[in-house]
Structure formats: structure tokens, C-alpha cells
Amino acid sequence: xxxxxxxxxxxxxxxxxxxxxxxxxxxxxxxxxxxxxxxxxxxxxxxxxxxxxxxxxxxxxxxxxxxxxxxxxxxxxxxxxxxxxxxxxxxxxxxxxxxxxxxxxxxxxxxxxxxxxxxxxxxxxxxxxxxxxxxxxxxxxxxxxxxxxxxxxxxxxxxxxxxxxxxxxxxxxxxxxxxxxxxxxxxxxxxxxxxxxxxxxxxxxxxxxxxxxxxxxxxxxxxxxxxxxxxxxxxxxxxxxxxxxxxxxxxxxxxxxxxxxxxxxxxxxxxxxxxxxxxxxxxxxxxxxxxxxxxxxxxxxxxxxxxxxxxxxxxxxxxxxxxxxxxxxxxxxxxxxxxxxxxxxxxxxxxxxxxxxxxxxxxxxxxxxxxxxxxxxxxxxxxxxxxxxxxxxxxxxxxxxxxx
Amino acid sequence: xxxxxxxxxxxxxxxxxxxxxxxxxxxxxxxxxxxxxxxxxxxxxxxxxxxxxxxxxxxxxxxxxxxxxxxxxxxxxxxxxxxxxxxxxxxxxxxxxxxxxxxxxxxxxxxxxxxxxxxxxxxxxxxxxxxxxxxxxxxxxxxxxxxxxxxxxxxxxxxxxxxxxxxxxxxxxxxxxxxxxxxxxxxxxxxxxxxxxxxxxxxxxxxxxxxxxxxxxxxxxxxxxxxxxxxxxxxxxxxxxxxxxxxxxxxxxxxxxxxxxxxxxxxxxxxxxxxxxxxxxxxxxxxxxxxxxxxxxxxxxxx
Numbered sequence: 001x002x003x004x005x006x007x008x009x010x011x012x013x014x015x016x017x018x019x020x021x022x023x024x025x026x027x028x029x030x031x032x033x034x035x036x037x038x039x040x041x042x043x044x045x046x047x048x049x050x051x052x053x054x055x056x057x058x059x060x061x062x063x064x065x066x067x068x069x070x071x072x073x074x075x076x077x078x079x080x081x082x083x084x085x086x087x088x089x090x091x092x093x094x095x096x097x098x099x100x101x102x103x104x105x106x107x108x109x110x111x112x113x114x115x116x117x118x119x120x121x122x123x124x125x126x127x128x129x130x131x132x133x134x135x136x137x138x139x140x141x142x143x144x145x146x147x148x149x150x151x152x153x154x155x156x157x158x159x160x161x162x163x164x165x166x167x168x169x170x171x172x173x174x175x176x177x178x179x180x181x182x183x184x185x186x187x188x189x190x191x192x193x194x195x196x197x198x199x200x201x202x203x204x205x206x207x208x209x210x211x212x213x214x215x216x217x218x219x220x221x222x223x224x225x226x227x228x229x230x231x232x233x234x235x236x237x238x239x240x241x242x243x244x245x246x247x248x249x250x251x252x253x254x255x256x257x258x259x260x261x262x263x264x265x266x267x268x269x270x271x272x273x274x275x276x277x278x279x280x281x282x283x284x285x286x287x288x289x290x291x292x293x294x295x296x297x298x299x300x301x302x303x304x305x306x307x308x309x310x311x312x313x314x315x316x317x318x319x320x321x322x323x324x325x326x327x328x329x330x331x332x333x334x335x336x337x338x339x340x341x342x343x344x345x346x347x348x349x350x351x352x353x354x355x356x357x358x359x360x361x362x363x364x365x366x367x368x369x370x371x372x373x374x375x376x377x378x379x380x381x382x383x384x385x386x387x388x389x390x391x392x393x394x395x396x397x398x399x400x401x402x403x404x
Numbered sequence: 405x406x407x408x409x410x411x412x413x414x415x416x417x418x419x420x421x422x423x424x425x426x427x428x429x430x431x432x433x434x435x436x437x438x439x440x441x442x443x444x445x446x447x448x449x450x451x452x453x454x455x456x457x458x459x460x461x462x463x464x465x466x467x468x469x470x471x472x473x474x475x476x477x478x479x480x481x482x483x484x485x486x487x488x489x490x491x492x493x494x495x496x497x498x499x500x501x502x503x504x505x506x507x508x509x510x511x512x513x514x515x516x517x518x519x520x521x522x523x524x525x526x527x528x529x530x531x532x533x534x535x536x537x538x539x540x541x542x543x544x545x546x547x548x549x550x551x552x553x554x555x556x557x558x559x560x561x562x563x564x565x566x567x568x569x570x571x572x573x574x575x576x577x578x579x580x581x582x583x584x585x586x587x588x589x590x591x592x593x594x595x596x597x598x599x600x601x602x603x604x605x606x607x608x609x610x611x612x613x614x615x616x617x618x619x620x621x622x623x624x625x626x627x628x629x630x631x632x633x634x635x636x637x638x639x640x641x642x643x644x645x646x647x648x649x650x651x652x653x654x655x656x657x658x659x660x661x662x663x664x665x666x667x668x669x670x671x672x673x674x675x676x677x678x679x680x681x682x683x684x685x686x687x688x689x690x691x692x693x694x695x696x697x698x699x700x701x702x703x704x705x706x707x
Contacts, residue, residue, distance in 0.1 A: 003473075006503040014492060209487030213548070216454045216481045217504035219473060 003218045004226040011230025015197050016237060024193060025238055029245040036253070047123055051079040052130070053089040053101030058108040061137045075125045080133060086117075093119065102130060180346040183273065184316065186242060187343070191281055192309050194235030195288035196302075198227060202292030202381070203301050220382040228285045228374065235281065272349065272359060279366040280342035284308065286373035293377065293384035308339065315343040326352035335362050338369035405468050407432050407556050407587035408453055413462030414611075415448055422448040424611035425462070430587050432555070435578060437602035437619075438591040441698050445611040446591050447484060450558055453589075454481060467555060477506040480549035484560035484591070488541060488548070490534035494525065497533055498548055505552040512551060519547040523573070538565040546574060550581070557581065558589045563597060575601060595691040605690075609698050619690070626688045626696070629660040631669060634682035645669050657686065 015021055054061065061082070081098060083089040089101040100118035108114065114130075116122075205211040214223055287308055295301035315322070315334060322331045326348045334344040335354075341362050348354050408430040415423040423445040430436045440446050451457045453464055455471035467475050489497045495516065502512035520526040523543040528536060533544065542565045549557055562578070563571050578588055578601060592598060598605060598619070605622065607615035615622055633639070634655045641649055645664035650657040658669065666685055673680065688696075 002506070003504055006500065010500045013496075014489075205487075205489075208490060209483055209485045210489055211487065212456070212483045212485075213481060213487055213501065214504060215456055216479060217476050217501070 004222050004229070007218070007223060007226025008230040008233065011197075011201065011227055012233050012237075014201075015231070015234045021234070021238075025241055028189070028242060029249075032245075032249065036249070047076055047125070048099045048120070049076045049078070050099035051081050051097070052122065052126055053081050053083045053092060053098045054104065054130075055083045055086055055089055055101060056104045057106045058104045060104065060108065060134070078126050078129050080130070090117070093117065100126070104134075178350075179269075180343070180350040181316075181319070183277075183346055184343045186239060187277055187280075188309065188312055190235040190239045190242075191284045191312070193238060194231045194281075195284050195305065195308075197234060198231040198285055199288045199292040199301050199305055200298060201227060201231070202289050203295060203298045206293070206296070206384070207298075221378045224286075224289060224378045224381050225374070228282065228289060228377070232281055232285055235285075269349065272363075273346065275363045276342040276345055276366055279363070279370040280338075283338060283366065283370040283373045284312070286370065286377040290373070290377040290380040293381040311339045312343065314340050315347055319347060322347050323351050327354070332358070336365060338365060341366060405432065406430070406465070407467060408589070409465040410449070410453065411463050413449075413452060413459035413464060415445075415452060415457060415459050421611050423452070423459070423608075426608065426611065426613055427462075428606045428613070428616055430556075430589055432587050433582055433585045434603040435582050435588045435590055435601050437598045437605035438589055438608070439593075439595075439598065439605055439694065440608040440614075444608045446608065447560065448611075449608070450481075450560065450589070450591065453558065454479065474506075477552065478555040480505075480552065480554040480557040482545050482549045482559045482562065486541060486545050488533045488544060491532060493530050494533055494536065494544055495520075495529035498544065498551065501548045502551050505554075507552050515551050516547065519551055523547060523570075539567060539570060542566055543570065543574075546577075550577070554586065556587050556589070558591075560591045561594075562590060562592065563594060595689065595694060599690050607694065607697060614697050615693070622693065623687045623690070626693045628686060628688060629664075629666075630686035631658045631660065631666050632656070632682070632684050632686045633658060633673070633680055635673075636679045636681065639673075639678065643669070644672055655682070 081092075083092075083101065086101075086103060089098070092098045093101060099120070100116055100122045103115040103117070105113065105115070205214070218226075288305055291301050291304050291308075295304065318330065318334070321328070322344070325331065331344060331348055334340045335348065335358065345354065345359065345362050406429050408428075410429070411427045412425050413423055413427075414421065414425055426445070426449060438446050438449065448457065452459050453466060455466075455476075464470070467478055469475075489500070492500075498516050498520075499509060499512055502516065503509065507515070517526065520529055523546070525536075525540060525543060525547070528540065533541060536544065546559075546562070549559065557578075559578075562574060566574060575597070578590070582588055582603075590598070590602065602619055604618045605615065606613060632652075632655055639649060639656050643649060643658065645661050645668060646658045647661045648659040650659070660666065660669065670680075670683055
């Protein structure tokens with residue numbers, strides 16, 4: 001065990017404490033920060049700060065006080081102007097004095113419906129400030145029917161129901177649909193990075209003959225296991241660092257866009273995420289190591305490994321199809337194919353309820369595939385490491401593995 | 405305890421028989437020369453001893469039994485084609501390789517420091533391996549094979565890339581290891597080094613054992629009827645009992661007639677008034693034996 005630990009440590013330090021790794025680690029969050037910054041600046045400049053009119057037929061607004069807070073550049077405080085008639089508001093809207101006007105109908109306490117009229121749809125900040133204004137003015141209605149009070153207080157919340165009513169995605173759980181895509185992209189980037197390191201390590205060690213010295217100190221299987229775990233740890237470090245960056249981004253972003261602050265993941269989703277992505281990660285790493293063991297040149301190995309990465313991205317190309325028919329035969333079939341199953345499953349979970357038996361079978365397939373890939377990599381490695389300058393075929397690995 | 409006991413091993417690669425029913429032993433406290441022309445099966449034999457390959461048939465015992473992970477800690481190995489991690493500092497590379505031999509870091513640190521100082525590498529310890537010269541890398545490789553004080557050291561071509569000063573240093577080191585009771589298997593084509601260092605040799609060709617035994621015994625087998633003499637005055641062109649007189653650099657090589665005896669020739673020379681500073685029965689250089697044996701086999705194969 002001590003030797004495996006030494007190999008893990010060696011692989012980890014070799015890759016993590018390099019400028020290349022640091023650059024890779026920081027480039028993604030920096031790019032996202034840059035995109036955020038651009039979006040923020042563009043948003044700030046394009047925000048409409050013109051006043052908004054209100055015609056209150058229900059008589060719930062006692063007074064419309066001028067804004068007390070200054071607001072932020074991304075959420076400027078809007079001035080609300082009171083109008084007596086819609087004609088008057090309409091003409092101001094057309095004249096451009098106001099950007100929109102709300103009409104609060106007489107029956108507002110019963111159905112909480114308002115009518116918004118605009119030439120160009122106001123920003124979301126206008127809507128939330130209007131809701132806030134209504135809420136602060138509702139105090140006199142506190143004594144009325146408690147049901148109405150409750151309704152008025154809660155405001156509107158759009159809820160989307162799936163057809164069979166088995167699950168619902170609330171408006172504030174938008175990220176469950178987005179998450180598989182983000183997780184998928186991060187997963188592929190991380191897997192390919194650490195898989196790439198592994199591939200390079202194996203081919204290089206074969207090329208510079210370090211391998212021969214190392215296997216006279218430790219068994220090929222231990223060496224392979226150490227290398228795979230070491231490089232996976234490198235990938236996980238990258239992933240965890242990005243998750244921390246992401247969490248910080250959500251917290252910081254939440255101050256500007258409240259919708260980001262609502263982000264939280266259900267435990268069962270996290271569990272499925274771990275149980276699928278981890279074996280998938282180990283499987284791909286082992287496949288990379290096997291490719292590295294059987295190929296003689298790094299370029300050649302990279303070409304072959306790009307086929308693996310390409311097939312992993314297949315679920316993305318069919319995301320539309322998955323969205324429309326997440327439990328259809330194609331989506332289900334891709335969930336059972338080891339290279340695509342992790343991503344397909346995550347995407348399907350984002351769109352529908354996947355039967356539990358399928359989830360269990362998929363996780364089992366992934367774990368078995370990971371074990372098989374590690375076994376195959378060990379065998380390919382034992383044969384391939386000493387066949388300098390000669391490629392190994394899959395058949396040879398299977399046939400000769402036992403004798404070598 | 406016999407350090408390495410190889411009995412009747414064979415290994416085929418496809419149709420090619422790389423090693424064919426080979427047997428030999430390596431004892432503690434000896435430098436054992438594993439010799440043979442290119443492609444003779446030396447590297448395959450070494451790899452089988454090291455458990456990188458399994459023999460198709462036959463048995464190998466290392467340190468009294470089959471190879472285990474613990475026994476690997478008792479072996480130091482330098483392959484023919486050198487291999488060190490190129491992109492990391494020298495000291496880190498050596499520490500890692502020592503840790504794979506079961507050396508705790510605090511122990512390897514002091515040992516490595518001593519070795520690096522001995523080989524003039526200490527000031528380069530923080531440099532990346534690829535920045536070091538070939539000779540320096542070779543010395544670093546030797547350190548990695550010796551730092552854990554193994555019972556068995558296997559070195560393929562130990563003197564390549566070394567200058568004469570370092571060659572002497574490595575020779576002294578190998579001799580001192582032998583004197584400590586370690587077994588050293590040395591595979592090389594430099595026959596002068598074999599003559600100087602090896603106690604016993606095994607010469608293989610086409611996977612077969614051709615010569616095996618102590619260096620002296622083998623040289624005795626090939627001893628010719630030539631005499632080497634160094635006289636103070638020049639020798640005449642004809643001497644009784646000598647079929648040919650060859651002038652070497654300040655010496656003479658006398659090729660004797662069929663019936664002539666060396667001590668008779670010595671008597672004749674002294675009686676003729678020649679003063680000699682050296683008289684010896686010519687032992688054929690290993691190089692010649694190698695060429696003679698391997699060449700003969702080649703001829704047999706082609707003829």
C-alpha cells in the first residue's frame with residue numbers, strides 16, 4: 001500500500017504543482033468571471049431607468065413615495081408615478097416619459113391580477129420593485145379574509161407541472177434542468193484533462209524507459225492503480241476548485257440576481273451524481289491508460305483518445321431529443337452504454353423521473369465497466385510497456401495477458 | 405545462499421526463441437558478467453530474473469525463492485536504455501525511486517545526499533533531470549540502483565557515457581559492493597572492463613549458453629601456445645623452437661612450434677645471452693575469445 005501511496009503522491013505533485021495546471025485551473029473561472037463582467041456591464045448600460053406609471057382602481061396604494069434607496073447600477077430604483085386614467089398614462093408612454101404602466105383592477109384583492117402595458121418589456125427589476133410596492137401598501141388589508149391576505153402576500157409563482165403530475169419543477173428550481181449540462185461539461189473537461197495527463201505519463205514513461213525501473217520496484221497492477229488514482233485526484237482537485245469558485249460566484253451573483261441565490265441541490269441528486277460520475281471517471285482514466293500502454297507515440301495515442309472523448313459528448317448532441325422524450329428508447333439505450341450513460345442519465349433526471357431500477361442498473365454497469373477497464377489497462381500495460389516501438393492489438397492484450 | 409538460480413529457462417517471442425534452456429547461478433560477493441552479442445537474449449534473461457517477463461518454461465529463484473514485492477526492495481537495476489523522470493528535479497526523482505524501494509524519506513534523504521556528494525551531483529540536486537548531461541544522468545541512475553543497499557544489482561552497460569575519472573569511481577564502487585557480499589550482474593560489451601571486474605562470466609548466443617565459469621578457467625581453456633617476452637636487447641628473427649616472432653610495442657609474441665615447450669624456450673633464450681624483463685604465457689584477451697566463440701557459431705549457422 002505504501003508504494004501505491006508514493007505513486008499517487010508522485011503523480012499528484014508532478015501535475016498539480018505546475019504552471020500548466022494552475023493556468024488550466026484559473027482559466028475557466030477567469031473566463032466565466034470575464035463573461036459575467038461583460039454581461040453585467042452590458043446589462044447596466046441597457047437598463048431602462050425611466051419612471052413607471054400606476055393606475056390604481058382598487059385603491060390599495062395609499063401613497064406612492066419616491067424611492068428612498070439609491071439602488072445598484074444593476075438594479076436601479078424606479079420612480080413610480082400615479083395616474084388617474086389609462087388615457088393619460090398611455091399618452092405619456094407614447095411620449096416616452098414613462099417606460100410602462102400598471103393597472104391595478106378593482107378586483108385585485110380577489111385574483112391578484114394586474115395589467116402591465118409597455119412598448120418594450122421592462123426589466124425584471126421593475127416587476128420586483130412593483131411587487132414590493134404593493135406589499136408595503138397592503139397593510140390595511142390585514143384584517144380582511146385571511147385567505148386573501150395570504151394570497152396577496154405570496155404574490156405570483158409560476159409552477160410547471162409534468163404531464164403525469166409525478167414531479168414538478170418550480171420556477172425557482174431552474175438549475176435542475178441546467179445542471180446536467182454544466183456538470184456534463186465540467187465532467188468532460190476534468191476527465192479529459194486528467195485522462196490526458198495519464199495518457200501522457202504512460203506513453204512518456206514508456207518512451208523514456210522509466211517504466212522498466214519502476215516495475216522492478218512495484219507490480220504493474222499497483223503502478224497502474226497508483227497512476228490512475230493519482231491522476232483522478234488531480235482531476236478532482238480541479239473539479240473541487242471549480243465548484244468552490246462556482247459557489248463563490250453563486251453567492252456573489254446572488255446579490256445582483258436573486259435567482260442565483262436560490263440554488264441548492266437535493267441530496268439524492270448529489271448521490272446519483274457521485275455514483276455515476278466517479279466510476280465513469282475511473283473507467284475513462286483506465287481506458288486512457290490502456291491506450292497509452294498500447295500505443296507507441298503520444299500523437300497517435302491522443303488521436304485514439306479523442307475518439308473516446310467524442311463518444312462521451314454524444315448525449316449533448318441529442319439533448320433536444322432527450323428533452324422531448326426523456327424516457328424514449330434512444331435516451332434509455334444511451335443510458336446503458338458505459339461511455340455515454342453517466343451524462344445521459346443526468347440529463348434525463350433533469351427532464352423527467354427515471355425509473356429507479358434503471359438508475360441502479362446504470363450505476364452497476366458503470367462500476368463494472370470501471371473495474372473491467374482497470375483490469376484491461378493493467379494487462380495492456382504489462383504487455384505494452386516493454387514492447388517498445390510496437391503497437392499492441394486488443395486481441396493480443398486479451399490473449400497474451402496471462403502469459404506475459 | 406545463492407542469489408540467483410536460473411534453471412533451464414526458455415522464452416519465445418512469436419517464432420523467435422529468445423532464450424533457450426539457459427541455466428546459471430549467481431553467488432553473493434561476486435561480479436557476474438552476462439555477455440553476448442547483440443540480440444543474444446541478455447536483456448530478455450535479465451527481464452525474466454526481474455519478473456518483468458515470465459519464462460515459458462524453467463524456473464528462476466531470486467534470493468532463495470520466487471520473486472515477491474519485498475524481494476524487489478533488495479534489487480537494484482539499471483536498464484540498458486536509461487530512464488529517469490526528465491521533468492522533475494534530480495533529488496525529487498531519486499527520492500521517489502528510493503521510496504518505491506521501501507526507503508522512508510528521512511532515510512533516503514541522508515543516503516542520497518552522501519551519494520550525490522560522492523558523484524559530484526549535490527549542487528545539481530534542484531535541477532531538472534533533463535538539464536543534466538548524459539554522464540550525470542548515468543551517475544544519477546547508478547545512485548538510484550544502489551541507494552537502498554540492495555543484495556543484488558543488475559546493470560546493463562554500466563560505463564556508457566562516463567569519463568575515465570567517473571569510470572574508475574564506478575568500478576571502485578562496484579568492487580566495494582562486491583566485497584560487502586553483494587551480487588552484481590553486469591552486462592556489457594566492454595571486454596576490458598569484464599576482465600578487470602568480473603569473477604565469473606556467462607556468454608550466451610542465440611539464447612544458448614556458450615561459455616560459463618570463472619574468468620580464469622575460461623581463459624585457461626583458450627590459452628594458446630604463445631609466449632610474451634620483453635627483452636632488453638632486440639631478439640633475432642629466428643629462435644629455435646619458435647615458428648614465428650611477432651614484434652609488438654616493445655614486446656615480442658613468440659608462436660611456438662608444435663613440440664616446443666615454453667620453459668625450454670625460456671632456457672634457450674637465457675642460454676643465448678638474452679636478458680628478459682618479462683616472460684609470460686599469453687592468455688588470450690576475452691575480446692578474442694568472444695570473437696572466436698561467437699564468430700565460430702555464426703560460421704556454423706551460416707555454413
